[in-house]
Amino acid sequence: MxxxxxxxxxxxxxxxxxxxxxxxxxxxxxxxxxxxxxxxxxxxxxxxxxxxNAMARGLVSSRTKTLGVVLRDVRKPYYAFLQAGMQSQAERRDYRIVATTNAGELEVADALREIRNLISLQVDGLVIAPARLPSAEFASFLERVPIVVSGRRESIRGISSVACDDTDGGHALAQHLLQLGHRRIAVVLVDESYSVRYSSRGLAMIDQIRTGGGTPIVWKVPTDHDAAEVATARLGDADVSAIMCPTDPSAMDVLEVLRQRGQSALADYSVTGYDGYGPLAAPYLG
The missing domain is CATH 1.10.260.40 (lambda repressor-like DNA-binding domains)
Incomplete structure (x- = not known):
């Protein structure tokens, strides 16, 4: 036609x-x-x-009222919440969001390709959230567009960043378990090469458990997706009363392992996650 x-x-x-x-x-x-x-x-x-034509209008005004967003992994609820928050704030300021993501880990080459694609759309700014993408890889784009990194602190001049204090969060979460009376606590520790943030949380948990007089039982894993496997392998011979996970999805995986074993949170173990996925865990509780 x-x-x-x-x-x-x-x-x-x-x-x-x-x-x-x-x-x-x-x-x-x-x-x-x-x-x-x-x-x-x-x-x-x-x-x-x-x-x-937003592109043509942008050429006239030098602004397109468009922000580009590169997200790490669409499967993780954290990134969905992050995008929803940015979308809400952008709309309040009459901006639109053009987002790119991946159904899995966004590798460095893929993330750089998506950044170039967004810059070619004449976006007024970029928000970059793939934690595994080194800042040095995209620092050269600062001459063309303002960049904000979400999820970690930045040391490169000119790159703004927004990040949570994962060390403080890990300490607070472990202290809560200690106050509940737990002493032998399993900590699912993610490799730093996969995520500095997840690793920082785990190390902070371990440190606080030791400082508070408890005994951390460290379950090392390559990624947070491996929490179920390590829980399946270690729960049988681990004398622990609580399990600390680096993310809420990994905590959900551990809760599923407990369900398959005929156990549950509260009745048999305390299980902690991280990031704000909690309401979806309700069917596994008690």
Whole structure:
């Protein structure tokens, strides 16, 4: 089927009986167009199915009101919550979000490709959340677009960052278990090469357990996805009363292992996660 001609401001001007400059000012929201004329222009644009070319508008104004977002792993609820929060704040400021992610770990080469693709769309700024992407790999793009890294602290000048204090969080979570009376506590410790944040949480948990007079039983894993496997292998011979996981999805995996063993949280073990996925764990409790 032949594609219909894309309407332009010339078509809108003819339809509304006004000048092209009036159409341009009205569609840009500039104030020197009467309400009556603005309504005629908007009605004509709607009838014709006109959609503004954001790229062309950006070339004129040097801004596209668009932010690019690179997310690490769409399977992790944390990144869905992160995107939802950014989307909400962007809309309040009349910006739109163009996001790219992956159904799994986003490797360095893939992340860099997506960054280049977003910059080619003339985005006004970038938020980068793949934790495994070294800052040095994308620092050269700072000359073209402002960049904010989410999830870790940055030392490279010019790169802003937003991050939680995972050490403090790990300490607080372990202290809570100690206050509940737990003394032998399993800690699922993720390899630092996979995630500095997850590793930092685990190390902080281990440190606080020792400081508080407990005994940490360290279960080392390559990634947080391996929590179920290590729990299956170690629970039988581990005299522990609590299991600390680096993320909420890994805690869910451990809860499923307990369910398969005829056990549960609260009744048999205390299980902790991290990041805010808690409500979905309700069917596994008690």
């Amino acid at each position: 032949k594609r219909a001609k894309t309407p332009t401001i010339v078509d809108i001007a003819a339809e509304a009986g006004v000048s092209t400059s009036a159409v341009s000012r009205a569609l840009l929201g500039q104030g020197d167009v009467s309400q009556e004329k603005r309504k005629r222009i908007e009605d004509a644009a709607n009838r014709l199915g006109y959609v503004a």
